[in-house]
Each structure stands twice: as structure tokens, then as C-alpha cells.
Amino acid sequence: MPKNKGKGGKNRRRGKNENENMKRELILKDDGQSYAQVTRILGSGYIEAFCFDNTGGKKRICHIRGKLRKKVWINQGDVILVGLRDYQDDKADVLMKYLSDEARELKRIRVDMNLGVAVGILFSYAQPVSMEG
Template sequence: MPYKNNDDNEENFTRVIVPNKRKGELYGIVEKLSGGSHLSVMCEDGYTRTARIPGKMKKRMWIRENDLVIVKPWQFQTEKADIVYRYTQTQANYLSRNSALPELINIFK
């Protein structure tokens, strides 16, 4: 995602993954861990969804409360979703500083 600096004409490139809106992916904040690889996630569209950690991420990526994640809602049950990606604290702060996060879920101010 390139962005332009107002001070000079340099173009910088970010190396942070952003949600693919065409696939229906959204930003979310983990509110509560429910056990059994299920969590409660507050999404950028205002809904709280029950999300699950898929098997390929389960042992490799540990998710805690107040983590910024990318979720993909299910097509047939929109109140449920899958976790696609978890941001590190540094990445979440970077997105917050560059105004890439919606105001509803921007807790990194």
C-alpha cells in the first residue's frame, strides 16, 4: 500500500498486510477468548462475531485479548468468522499512526 509523504515527493511502501475487501475481510479486535480456538471479535462494521482460529494457524500463532486481527465472515452465517491474520504490536501501532484503522476499533492511540 503506497502512501505519499506531504513533506517531499518520495513514495514509501508499507510491508503490512491489509484486509482484502473483495474477499470480504475486515479488521477486528479480540474481545474475549472462549476456549477451544474460539474467540469473540469486535469487527470494523460494528458487529461482534464468534471467530475461530483455523488449524493451520492454531499452533503457530498465539492470539490474546486486544490483538488486532483480520477476520473473514462466513458467507452462510455472518455472525461467525475465521481469523486470517494477527498483527504484531508494532504493526498495529504503525497502522494506527498512519490512519489505516477505522475509528471504531482504533485502540492503539
């Protein structure tokens, strides 16, 4: 039999999806949602995140929904938007992941006063800073 020298399939003809420079609209939280930072990856589509909400900050186990799985990679230290559950206070669902420049923008407009975001550095859990100045 002859050796298999072909390049195989049509996959090699496909181009890469290059959309790194796309600027998307900054989505702010609504009622029943909270900003959070990933503290631990638990596996099987679950993460542990520190939520910045009116409870003064709380760690919750968050489920990565199917729309984000295998498409949006969530790592430790990432800023995410979670949907809080009415019936389970210690659990939440990941709605979206903020890019690093979006996280900086959230800090700049001071959406949540407990947000002390710096990319690669965990949030600070300090007292709120006044908007004056």
C-alpha cells in the first residue's frame, strides 16, 4: 500500500477567526446579578467566586452555563458577571466573563465601590472610596 502523504481534509483551508480588536458594549449588572472574581476552578463546569454584592462580599459556587462552556475560558482571577439564585444563596450562575480592559473600565466608572480591580491582581476587599475628587 502507498504511504499516506496527503494533508487531509478541508480543515487546512479554513481561516482563523480573528476578532481580537472587536470592541463590545460594556454590560452592567441588573437586579439579581452581581460582579464576582474567580477564586478557584472546581471542575465539571463549576467555579468558586467571590461575589461583590450588598452582603459585603461572599464566596459562592458558580455554575458555568452551557453557552459559555468550551467557548469562553474562565481562569482564576477573572472578573465575571453572575446571576444570583433566589432559592439558593450560596450558589450562582456565570452569565458572562469581562475582558481585562472591560474590568478596568468597571473600576474607572466605579460601578461597585468594593471593586478594586487590577488585571492579574485579586480584588481588594477594602472600604468604599468616595466618588469626590
